[in-house]
Amino acid sequence: MSIEVKELTKTYKQQKALDCISFTTSSNHIIGFLGPNGAGKSTTMKTLTGILPVEQGSCKINGVDITANPLLTKKSIGYLPENNPLYTDMYVQEILHFEASLHKLTNSKQRIAEVIMLTGLKDEQHKKIAQLSKGYKQRVGLALAIIHDPQVLILDEPTTGLDPNQIIEIRTLIQQLAINKTVFLSTHIMQEVEAICQEVIIIHKGQIKDHFLAEDRNVKYPGLNMEEIFVKLTIS
Structure with missing residues (x-):
């Protein structure tokens, strides 16, 4: 196992962002973490990376509890947030x-x-970040996330806003990184999930709706593509 979440709950005032969610992922897989806006994806990712404290439940990275040993777990995690915060005046x-x-x-x-x-x-290495296209800025974000050679990469919508060629380039890079790392990524692009993910987790209103291997999809959801599965599980 690589990421283990058990009965994780997070509340903002009166609203439950995460409602007692549990899942365990395999190692060296690309795991697609899917859900509508506001479903709890970013909250889960921020908790896994130690940015948000564990309110209730537990999270383990490669068997190490992030609350009991936060520094050790952070050393094994690389994180690319949705809004890729870069110092654009730096080279x-x-x-x-x-x-x-x-x-x-x-x-x-x-x-x-x-x-x-x-x-x-x-x-591009001698250019200022402000001079780079969004695709290359995402590459810089990925470079920062992997520079310490972490075992687990957590990527929050890494291809959002990219053009089709840039999307293909970043997907290819993610697949290369996943040869010896676990990649946990959120995305709204169902084609992306079908193209590169070996596992799929779908969350809706703070609850896990399903978790399955891509190879089992046709048996579990015969005749449905990922977009149809997503709609089926997240319409309420």
Whole structure:
């Protein structure tokens, strides 16, 4: 197992954003985390990364409880939030050096070079982030998320706002990263789920509606594509 959530609950004032949700994912899978706006996706992701405290229930990353050992779990997580917060006045190389220093990497120069090649930033590495297209900004965000070589990547809508060519490029990069990492991503693009995800979790109104392997989809939902399954489980 890679991510284990048990009876996780989160309340904002009188509203339950998460209502006692539980799921366990496999390792080295791309897991699609789906749901309408306001379903609880970002709240779950922020809790898994330690940004939001666990109110009730538990979350484990590779068997380590994030409340009991937050620093250890954060070392094994890379996170790309939905609104990719970048310092746009910094150069690509500069922001990667900054991130490497935060993680206290001893081999920062070598690792930065590796990450630049892996994320396809070689020709952009000496540019200011403000000069980059949105697709390349997403690549910088992914580079920052993986610079410390985490075992688990949590990506909140990584292809939102990209053009079709950029979407394909980022999907391909995510698939490459998933060879030896677990990738937990949220998306509203059902084609994306069908193209790259091995597991699917659907959440609606703070509750898990289903969790299944992509290979079991046709047996569980015969004749339905992902969009039809999503609508079936989230219309209320």
